[in-house]
């Protein structure tokens with residue numbers, strides 16, 4: 001009888017969901033909406049690029065536009081960012097001396113994330129209708145709402161909050177993030193207005209992992225505009241790869257994809273690997289390359305430069321291998337409670353499959369790894385990019401290892417200061433090197449291709465230290 005009741009309950013909820021979706025489609029004018037183009041302005045935030053692990057993502061002025069082909073499940077988002085933080089704080093390409101334009105097309109084979117078409121009000125209806133939706137009542141902000149939910153791609157739960165006017169006010173989902181685990185993505189939609197028979201929200205706010213990533217006021221909506229999008233190349237993230245280049249005696253630069261790169265240092269009985277990179281796959285490729293280059297010595301220490309998404313995504317892979325993590329003490333709560341504490345059930349990684357206790361060395365100002373034959377000095381660098389940033393120095397080789405406040409991209413970037421000006425981020429590195437009286441001859445930046453002459457840094461430090469102008473939009 002319990003089974004029968006449960007089935008009857010499920011059937012009713014599913015019938016309810018179809019009815020609600022039909023009403024929502026009518027209220028939104030979704031039936032004849034094949035494509036849409038919309039644009040506006042507001043703020044974009046650089047995801048997982050905060051100044052401190054507990055701080056919101058850094059904020060930018062943003063012009064925003066999006067084109068969606070609902071029938072093909074394709075979407076193109078374009079954001080043009082300019083500097084907002086004053087003084088510059090955090091990553092995301094800061095300090096921006098010029099506008100930074102980025103565009104990305106996503107499709108149904110793209111990684112599940114905030115840009116999915118099913119996470120827009122009109123896209124939700126189509127996706128939910130073809131995926132056994134369920135309906136339930138839930139309170140939101142003291143109001144009773146109907147929550148319609150379904151599972152996308154047989155893996156990702158999606159929930160839409162439908163109000164009394166049958167408009168979607170909020171869509172929640174969860175995706176797999178290598179650092180945050182089962183990570184919530186919440187998008188809210190408000191101030192719906194009519195655009196040629198279609199109701200469209202003019203306030204859109206998205207939060208990922210608990211902090212805002214986008215806050216947009218929509219000013220222009222074109223239903224059924226001509227949208228011609230080519231699907232993105234299949235495969236998503238490129239295959240992870242790491243290839244060691246010897247840059248000094250017992251020191252290798254591990255170049256590869258996805259970036260940033262890593263550095264390997266050989267000691268008498270073990271090795272030290274610096275930077276864990278942007279994916280678990282790249283961390284595993286780095287570790288495999290370390291073993292190939294130095295076959296009989298284990299990676300004993302992994303130096304994590306800071307908490308940003310492109311530098312900490314491999315941490316859990318090293319914990320799973322029993323490697324001791326060397327990082328700044330500012331990361332303690334975030335790494336112990338969030339990175340190691342959050343559930344990773346959507347896409348279980350090596351550590352989720354085989355849990356293991358982590359070993360950390362928490363660095364305040366200085367930490368030295370030495371075995372009598374080789375020394376690696378690790379220093380905290382006070383700077384605007386990340387409050388917890390560590391750099392390495394190999395005194396025997398006069399080699400500095402640094403990321404993000406000195407890069408060798410090999411191409412112009414919006415954070416290149418105009419002639420005569422010096423980025424405050426670079427200036428902070430110069431100041432720390434001078435203060436420590438480090439005799440630096442070469443620098444191996446993690447965003448780069450290997451070791452470069454220290455002259456590159458001294459040249460970049462000639463001029464007046466000045467952050468970008470911040471416009472008041």
Ligand SMILES: [Zn+2]
Nearest residue numbers: 091308386404
């Ligand atoms: Zn960074």
